[in-house]
Amino acid sequence: MNKFMSMLENILLPIADKLNNNRYLTALRNGFMVALPLIIFGSIFVVIANLPFLDKLIGEEAYATYQSTLGPASAATLSIMGLFVIMGIGYKMVEQRGGEAVYGAAVAVAAFLVLTPQVLDGVSNVIPTNILGAQGMFLGIFTAFIAAELYQLFVSKKLTIKMPQGVPSAVSRSFSALIPISLTLTIFLGIRIIFSYTPYDTVQNFIYTLIQEPLTALGSGLPATLIAVLLIQVFWFFGLHGQIIINSIFDPIWYALNEENLTAFQAGEALPNIVTKQFIDTFIVGIGGSGMTLAVLIAIFVVAKSRQLRELGKLGGPSGIFNVNEPVIFGLPIIMNPLVIIPWLFAPVVVAAVTYFAMYTGFAPRPAGLIVPWTTPALLSGYLATGNNIMGTVMQLINMAIVFVIWVPFLKVMDKQYYESEQKAAQSAE
Amino acid sequence: MKRIVLACSAGMSTSLLVTKMEEEATSRGLDTKIWAVAQDKAPEAMKEADVLLIGPQMRFMKRKFQEIADQENIPLDVIDAMSYGRIDGKAVLDHALKLIEG
Numbered sequence: 001m002n003k004f005m006s007m008l009e010n011i012l013l014p015i016a017d018k019l020n021n022n023r024y025l026t027a028l029r030n031g032f033m034v035a036l037p038l039i040i041f042g043s044i045f046v047v048i049a050n051l052p053f054l055d056k057l058i059g060e061e062a063y064a065t066y067q068s069t070l071g072p073a074s075a076a077t078l079s080i081m082g083l084f085v086i087m088g089i090g091y092k093m094v095e096q097r098g099g100e101a102v103y104g105a106a107v108a109v110a111a112f113l114v115l116t117p118q119v120l121d122g123v124s125n126v127i128p129t130n131i132l133g134a135q136g137m138f139l140g141i142f143t144a145f146i147a148a149e150l151y152q153l154f155v156s157k158k159l160t161i162k163m164p165q166g167v168p169s170a171v172s173r174s175f176s177a178l179i180p181i182s183l184t185l186t187i188f189l190g191i192r193i194i195f196s197y198t199p200y201d202t203v204q205n206f207i208y209t210l211i212q213e214p215l216t217a218l219g220s221g222l223p224a225t226l227i228a229v230l231l232i233q234v235f236w237f238f239g240l241h242g243q244i245i246i247n248s249i250f251d252p253i254w255y256a257l258n259e260e261n262l263t264a265f266q267a268g269e270a271l272p273n274i275v276t277k278q279f280i281d282t283f284i285v286g287i288g289g290s291g292m293t294l295a296v297l298i299a300i301f302v303v304a305k306s307r308q309l310r311e312l313g314k315l316g317g318p319s320g321i322f323n324v325n326e327p328v329i330f331g332l333p334i335i336m337n338p339l340v341i342i343p344w345l346f347a348p349v350v351v352a353a354v355t356y357f358a359m360y361t362g363f364a365p366r367p368a369g370l371i372v373p374w375t376t377p378a379l380l381s382g383y384l385a386t387g388n389n390i391m392g393t394v395m396q397l398i399n400m401a402i403v404f405v406i407w408v409p410f411l412k413v414m415d416k417q418y419y420e421s422e423q424k425a426a427q428s429a430e
Numbered sequence: 431m432k433r434i435v436l437a438c439s440a441g442m443s444t445s446l447l448v449t450k451m452e453e454e455a456t457s458r459g460l461d462t463k464i465w466a467v468a469q470d471k472a473p474e475a476m477k478e479a480d481v482l483l484i485g486p487q488m489r490f491m492k493r494k495f496q497e498i499a500d501q502e503n504i505p506l507d508v509i510d511a512m513s514y515g516r517i518d519g520k521a522v523l524d525h526a527l528k529l530i531e532g
Contacts, residue, residue: 013489013490016490017490017493020490020491020494021490021491021493021494026470029470030470033468033470236487239486239487239489239511240487240489240490241438241439241487241488243439244439244469244488312515315516315517319442319443319446322442324442324443324446325443326438326443326446326485326487326514326515327443327446327515327516327517328515329487329515330486330487330511330512330514330515330516331515331516331517332515333511333512333515335486335511375442
């Protein structure tokens with residue numbers, strides 16, 4: 001068993017290393033982190049704008065005014081999150097190379113806008129906001145990568161105008177960026193022109209039909225989701241941060257799906273997707289952290305007699321409420337522990353499948369597309385993520401019950417071992 | 431003063447450990463500054479630290495951080511998984527001090 005484990009670790013560690021130290025994936029992850037505060041700000045206002053029963057309380061008309069008054073908060077952040085992701089990626093890409101990061105952000109946004117059709121329903125000189133949201137996010141990510149790389153390339157080729165000494169540094173810096181930015185954006189203009197001669201008309205359209213749609217369709221399906229959930233658990237079993245590894249691949253898809261739901265939610269239409277960023281974050285990971293260990297902690301309080309497990313419960317309880325579960329993962333321990341491998345790997349997979357079907361049949365509400373901070377305690381997060389729906393909380397309770405039931409037999413075996421060795425230690429001490 | 435920085439994915443779980451390490455340092459009467467950062471802030475934080483400790487779940491970042499640590503000329507290591515799980519401030523503080531002393 002030990003040999004097999006170390007063999008698997010030898011495979012997984014390089015994968016984790018590659019994925020995490022890949023320049024593009026690092027920039028992508030950190031770029032999303034730039035957008036996150038804005039996304040959460042927007043989400044908070046969507047929650048406030050959709051308070052339950054308020055329409056009955058103040059009347060339909062006043063409620064509509066109330067909603068449209070608060071509208072700009074999310075329209076300026078959450079709905080155009082792609083813009084901030086592009087900025088973040090452009091910035092981080094150039095920062096990694098030690099360049100002037102703010103130009104990376106600027107050139108990425110400009111390149112994206114060069115590719116963006118600035119006409120909507122025959123009205124020109126407009127930037128359609130849906131393109132700055134999830135719909136344009138894939139193109140935005142690729143554009144930011146390429147624009148930042150080109151910019152850095154031209155900077156490193158010393159294609160810059162050197163200013164004589166005595167010119168203020170800010171002035172010379174703005175000139176030093178001139179040629180690299182001009183060349184980069186000219187290339188993007190060329191790309192736009194080339195695409196206007198293809199049947200796709202715009203690059204947006206091309207990426208959307210050829211890459212984004214198939215990928216999100218795949219990512220929104222149950223099989224890919226179950227695999228992603230299982231992989232998160234496998235990585236964690238070896239003590240590697242599963243989410244951060246898997247998210248760097250799935251986040252663009254999950255956020256895009258999330259955004260589609262948000263648009264539908266705000267328009268009062270049926271929510272198109274079940275699997276979204278919040279499906280994973282609220283109904284699976286968000287119940288005490290990866291592996292849904294809040295339910296495991298509760299199970300420990302109910303069944304454990306050994307001092308070791310009870311101590312762990314006390315240690316891991318408070319942080320577990322806020323979905324920080326490293327004490328449980330390293331303390332139980334979960335890593336490399338053959339006794340817990342079955343519940344650890346499969347409880348979240350079962351939960352993901354059950355939640356999927358509950359949402360599919362309409363028993364539980366689908367995530368409304370808001371982003372709830374991942375440290376929000378379970379039960380509250382379910383309510384918020386489904387757009388103030390108490391059934392979201394009920395779904396989380398059901399999920400906790402599932403994890404609880406799957407874990408109890410295994411915890412009992414572990415507890416018995418710990419308890420007996422504690423008794424033995426106590427006897428030999430006497 | 432000994433400056434110890436801890437890094438994990440978001441700086442959350444390491445901050446649990448920071449509290450315990452500070453308690454231990456105070457009881458020993460040591461002059462320390464201990465803080466936790468998210469992994470993307472670690473390179474910046476290393477400029478102001480004497481040692482970097484990485485959460486075991488982020489141990490795959492060690493290679494990347496090693497390059498920066500070499501530049502800044504500070505030691506770094508991955509925190510032992512057992513001490514991490516027990517939030518054992520004493521053991522991790524000892525680990526950090528040992529690294530600083532080289």
